[in-house]
Amino acid sequence: MEKLSNNKIISFSDTKAFGMIEVLISLAIASIILVTFTSLNLYNIKISRANITKLKASMYLQELIEVSKDLEQSDWDAIVNSPCSAACHPQIQGGAWVLISGTETLDSNVYTRSVKFEEVRRDQLAFPNTIVASGGIVDPNTKKSIAEISWNDGFQNRTLTLETYVYNY
Numbered sequence: 001m002e003k004l005s006n007n008k009i010i011s012f013s014d015t016k017a018f019g020m021i022e023v024l025i026s027l028a029i030a031s032i033i034l035v036t037f038t039s040l041n042l043y044n045i046k047i048s049r050a051n052i053t054k055l056k057a058s059m060y061l062q063e064l065i066e067v068s069k070d071l072e073q074s075d076w077d078a079i080v081n082s083p084c085s086a087a088c089h090p091q092i093q094g095g096a097w098v099l100i101s102g103t104e105t106l107d108s109n110v111y112t113r114s115v116k117f118e119e120v121r122r123d124q125l126a127f128p129n130t131i132v133a134s135g136g137i138v139d140p141n142t143k144k145s146i147a148e149i150s151w152n153d154g155f156q157n158r159t160l161t162l163e164t165y166v167y168n169y
Contacts, residue, residue: 064147072166087114113149
């Protein structure tokens, strides 16, 4: 036993109990910090994977627009006489891009992508003219290219769409 200056006596077993309480409180605080750190780390991994998946989807989508621009320069008839009214996908045949009817799956069926071409209407064919949503005159030398990609990120279905115009110069 120890005697303190203010005449209180503390037994050895009491100090041992205080030490156990301090250890338990320290373990509780360490556990809370560990669970919080682990949760934040798992959330960061989830967000990183979602960003990587979206980045890949964006790159695949941009490739469709690049194919549209390539066909604009090399084979306008492939766009005008496209075999697909709803959706098609590009494929290389004989060293050149061709359009095949239907959608395309990529990365072991993770992504599904397609491109379609729509007619463009203008207020008048003579310059200056403006593209109009309805009415107007069909411009035979302009098409709207609409590229679309979809995937499931594990929580919900996602879709990205990119549109541009292609021209027959």
